[in-house]
Amino acid sequence: MLAWNTVLNHSDPTEFVFPVFTAVRELQPLLFLLFLILYLMILCGNTAIVWVVSTHSSLHTPMYLFLCNLSFLEICYTSAVVPLMLSNILGAQKPISLAGCGAQMFFFVTLGSTDCFLLAAMAYDRYVALCHPLRYALLMTRRLCIRMAVAALGLALFLSLQLTALIFTLPFCGRRREINHFLCDVPPVLRLACADIHVHQAVLYAVGILVLTVPFLLICVSYVLITFAILRIRSAEGHHQAFSTCSSHLTVVLLQYGCCSLVYLRPRSSTLEDEDRQIALVYTFVTPLLNLIYTLANKDVKGALKKAIFVKAASDTD
Template sequence: MHLIEKAEEDNRTVITEFILLGFGNRPELQILLFLVFLVIYILTMSGNILIVVLVVVDQHLHTPMYFFLGNLSCLETCYTSTILPRLLVSLLTGDRTISVSGCFAQFYCFGCLVTTECYLLAAMSYDRYLAICNPLRYAALMNGRLCLQLAAGSWISGFLICLIMTCFMSQLTFCGPNEIDHFFCDFSPMLKLSCSDTSMITLVSVILTSLDSPCSFLLTVTSYVCIIAAMLRISSTSGRQKAFSTCSSHLIVVAVFYGTLMTVYLLPKTNKLKALNKVFSVLYTVLTPMLNPLIYSLRNKEVKEALRKVIL
């Protein structure tokens, strides 16, 4: 009996790699997708790195709003790099395999950065709330120390929360099948492949998600409710437009990020909706990081002026 149990246990540890199915196996589609994602990756890296450089070198951008923007752009650079390089390699070579440890590493980095972005967006919304609702006390309230605390708290919280999930995930056994119907290692697709009891990690996931995402989302929403209420109390049209212009870029980023993120994780996990789920996953993991620098630069006079100085 013990020998049978030992043999079964050995068989349960056979899987050492997963296969990311991605977007199918049609050769003509793979080439097209490779070119599209390569252009997106180049634009994303260039745009976000440029924002970071501008925030560092231009003295006029040494303000709390641009400090958080620099953090967000740095995060987007890392965020995109956890997914797109591996995806590009698989599209170019046809090799879709990824080691179990590599999959865990990708999941950990991806989860950390998504969680951190939620907190950073909340910090940025709080910054805009203070700027619009408490303009006279803004400089005193949003000082350098608080900015550092909010940014550091966002990064540390993201890494610690995901570390807990990854530790639980690492205890799971994967004994087949080993095909992940996605283009990166996400929580639910990986969990489906485990032959271990997943009730505990599912419970932990629900608890952490309930304590984590809603808090940052509610803080962001509450900040903008207060901002909108404050703008409505401004009597002049020009005053309302000026107030709105200081937070419009961030509001667009928040709407795009949370809109696509919530669609992906609230969408029913049915076979008919798998393709749609991948499309929305592409929106928040690939397109959003590319669009953020464009949104901030095209709608922001200070960023455009700093870019003009660098170019000239």
């Protein structure tokens, strides 16, 4: 097993820098303000979801527990990326050390992989709820939900540790190299290596298949079975209610897995660095915002949030 201290004890003094986000100086303050507002929305909204789900016993069901875990991941995920990105948007170009770049990659890959595994677990939850409603409470127990969440994090940690340590055993040319991205993602860092990376590329594909392809296929199977179950419902109202419970999750799944597959599973010869940056913006900002909007639009979450705000306001008045 490759050890994480391989990264920290690397003797290469290389520093990495990120390019200016845009060469148009007039756009820099506008982009900074836009991404700062989006980041604060993601932080505040997901913090509210974590708080309301954890404090209201009526929301202690598998679906909302998974949503709570997903919201917590989104907070950590964006916080590992956006602050450094914001500092570079204004043209600061602050360098990041080799160990710092490795740490950001490790947390980024870990949190992103856990996110993908949790989306698959949520698809299974929706399958049980719609295909076996009478056995739902028996099948989707609290213990099973905790085990699925822990397994998702544990597998993500293991894969991320191996991948990050393997990449940072590579030599990098020069003392100061520019990563054509806004974060220390795997593909752009690999491009800076001064060695043969075919083995590393193969490992990246293998990890991508485990993190993206396998969970996505399980989600597809779940939704095929869910579709058959919905078609057996005779009432139009039942169709609408069943589809509405899955539409938000399915939208986030398509965005998350689609964008990540374009970055990590494309052949290296067809990869365009500028496209990777644009795609990364989608799963850094758009996917967390969509998940946030859909969750806050849920009537149970909305009701619990309004009740909590009302109680807080009433206590402050007294």
